[in-house]
Amino acid sequence: MANEDTESMTFEESLKTLEQLVKELESGNLDLDKGLEVYERATVLRDRCKKILDEADRRVQKLIETSEGTKKEDLVID
Amino acid sequence: MAETITVTQLNTRVRSILNGNTAVSDLWVTGEISNLKKYASGHYYFTLKDNGSEIRGVLFKNSRGRMDFEPMDSMKVAAFGNVDLYVERGSYQFVVANMRKSGVGELYLALEELKKKLKAEGLFESSCKRPLPQYPLVIGVVTSPTGAVIHDIITTSGRRFPADILLVPAQVQGDGAAESIVAGIESLNRHGVDVIIIGRGGGSIEDLWAFNEEIVARAIAASKIPIISAVGHETDNTISDMVADARAPTPTAAAEMALRDRKEINKQLDVDAARMRRSLSAIVDRMKGRYASVDSKIAPRRAQDRVSMLSMRIDDLSNRMDSGLKEISRSRTDRLIRASYGINHGGARLIGDRNRAITGFSERLNALNPLNVLDRGYCFVADGEGRAVTSAASLGPGSIIAIRMRDGRADAEIKKVEIHGE
Numbered sequence: 216m217a218n219e220d221t222e223s224m225t226f227e228e229s230l231k232t233l234e235q236l237v238k239e240l241e242s243g244n245l246d247l248d249k250g251l252e253v254y255e256r257a258t259v260l261r262d263r264c265k266k267i268l269d270e271a272d273r274r275v276q277k278l279i280e281t282s283e284g285t286k287k288e289d290l291v292i293d
Numbered sequence: 294m295a296e297t298i299t300v301t302q303l304n305t306r307v308r309s310i311l312n313g314n315t316a317v318s319d320l321w322v323t324g325e326i327s328n329l330k331k332y333a334s335g336h337y338y339f340t341l342k343d344n345g346s347e348i349r350g351v352l353f354k355n356s357r358g359r360m361d362f363e364p365m366d367s368m369k370v371a372a373f374g375n376v377d378l379y380v381e382r383g384s385y386q387f388v389v390a391n392m393r394k395s396g397v398g399e400l401y402l403a404l405e406e407l408k409k410k411l412k413a414e415g416l417f418e419s420s421c422k423r424p425l426p427q428y429p430l431v432i433g434v435v436t437s438p439t440g441a442v443i444h445d446i447i448t449t450s451g452r453r454f455p456a457d458i459l460l461v462p463a464q465v466q467g468d469g470a471a472e473s474i475v476a477g478i479e480s481l482n483r484h485g486v487d488v489i490i491i492g493r494g495g496g497s498i499e500d501l502w503a504f505n506e507e508i509v510a511r512a513i514a515a516s517k518i519p520i521i522s523a524v525g526h527e528t529d530n531t532i533s534d535m536v537a538d539a540r541a542p543t544p545t546a547a548a549e550m551a552l553r554d555r556k557e558i559n560k561q562l563d564v565d566a567a568r569m570r571r572s573l574s575a576i577v578d579r580m581k582g583r584y585a586s587v588d589s590k591i592a593p594r595r596a597q598d599r600v601s602m603l604s605m606r607i608d609d610l611s612n613r614m615d616s617g618l619k620e621i622s623r624s625r626t627d628r629l630i631r632a633s634y635g636i637n638h639g640g641a642r643l644i645g646d647r648n649r650a651i652t653g654f655s656e657r658l659n660a661l662n663p664l665n666v667l668d669r670g671y672c673f674v675a676d677g678e679g680r681a682v683t684s685a686a687s688l689g690p691g692s693i694i695a696i697r698m699r700d701g702r703a704d705a706e707i708k709k710v711e712i713h714g715e
Contacts, residue, residue: 226454227428230561237565240572246681250576257569264562268455268555275447277438277460278480285480290438290460 221259226267233260301380308378311385317376322348322387323395326368337364341372341387349386356390369395400498404505407532411507416514422538423519425550429487431457432551433518435477436544438462442492442523445544453552459486465493470503475512482516489516490547491533492523501525504533513537523547673697685710 221229236257239245245253277290298306311317324341331337335354340347350372352364364370374389415421432450436442443460450458461477464470474491481489491513493501503509504524513520513536522537523544534540541547674682675695682694692707 225428225430230428233565237568237572240569243572243575245576250573252679254569254573261562261566268558273450273455274457275460276457277462278484279462280480285484287459290443290458 221263229260229263233257304380304383311376311378321371321373323371326364327366329366350389351386352389359391371395407507411510417535425519426487429456431459431486433481433486433489434460435463435474435491437465441494442544446548449545449548450552466500471506471509475508478512478516488551489518489520492544495526501531504531509533510536521547521550685712
């Protein structure tokens with residue numbers, strides 16, 4: 216998979232690919248150049264997982280039924 | 294001539310008329326309890342009433358022993374007993390021999406019937422249960438907007454895998470509750486969330502009743518999105534719980550089921566990091582061996598220096614890795630879980646904890662980068678297809694190579710090739 220795709224990957228996809236790359240590295244058959252390539256790709260994916268996990272702002276909203284359909288509103292709990 | 298009798302005689306006669314009449318003996322009377330008084334003797338005195346009328350009632354201590362609940366004011370009951378007259382006061386009353394909460398028997402009966410029916414249709418089968426997603430992006434919640442349920446879910450999810458929460462406010466008890474819950478489930482299915490939690494806090498069987506309604510059971514079964522049911526306390530077992538894909542004893546447990554623990558995920562990433570570390574070390578070791586054998590042919594003394602330097606470099610990397618690992622275990626122990634909501638004017642936001650462990654992971658990965666070996670002035674030479682060039686014999690005049698250095702690469706064309714040794 217090309218690096219450009221990483222940004223659009225979900226956490227689950229990133230983690231899955233990261234684990235595949237770790238297995239590839241572990242196979243022990245990689246040359247230095249290929250090892251580097253896999254390493255770099257794994258680093259990008261690790262950063263992606265980190266970014267998602269670190270995301271502090273999560274939306275807490277409620278769904279409201281209106282005459283024009285549904286809309287979302289921020290939910291404030293007292 | 295009319296008979297003359299005393300008050301006592303009159304009341305005694307009325308009493309015997311009442312006692313001998315099967316129309317007012319051994320029957321169930323339904324009504325609501327009010328003015329309940331419990332005496333030290335263990336007897337209960339109260340008024341039994343309905344919309345149009347009322348009667349004094351008494352429940353003697355020995356009859357109370359037959360019942361499995363404590364009578365209370367405004368409780369709707371069916372009381373079994375006889376009408377009697379209290380001669381001294383000339384007041385008649387209903388003497389209760391047994392009592393049950395009205396409607397409850399019928400409710401249980403209906404519940405059992407529905408369970409049988411849905412079971413026969415296979416709605417409780419484990420093959421009908423959908424798996425919960427591992428890393429949901431949005432959790433839908435159908436519950437009261439004011440109860441403890443949504444509060445507990447928001448609080449708990451703050452320390453789990455980060456996901457948005459979308460609440461559909463629903464009525465969870467009383468008339469119209471079942472319809473409201475069904476509408477919530479359908480609305481979230483239209484909206485597209487990854488997992489749904491439905492629930493309410495504890496209460497009487499009547500309070501939880503909406504979650505025993507057939508329309509709710511059918512909406513759960515029809516949902517395309519997996520549903521976690523968290524209704525009442527652990528001991529309450531509603532039909533919703535049985536039809537749902539997962540059953541949680543509490544709202545907190547429901548949030549924990551929906552979202553994996555961040556610490557667990559971090560642990561997983563650490564395991565991956567450790568595996569990468571080993572593999573990369575192996576690659577670096579192979580490089581070391583390669584330089585040693587090549588250099589020993591050019592200049593034995595310089596080769597030895599280089600090998601020593603490489604060894605030191607690798608030892609240094611190992612140390613940094615180890616201290617990185619220690620740092621991670623420490624930060625794990627120290628980590629504070631902050632799941633408070635910081636409410637700003639834009640709305641409620643969850644401030645999750647920062648994962649310092651991951652920072653440690655980055656440092657370790659960087660420390661392991663084989664490119665760091667190039668810091669010392671070594672270059673990495675690749676051929677036109679990106680493969681490592683390890684032998685001069687593989688090159689000839691005109692070959693194009695890519696020389697990779699610490700901070701970039703240079704493409705070069707070979708002018709001349711000399712092969713050392715034999």
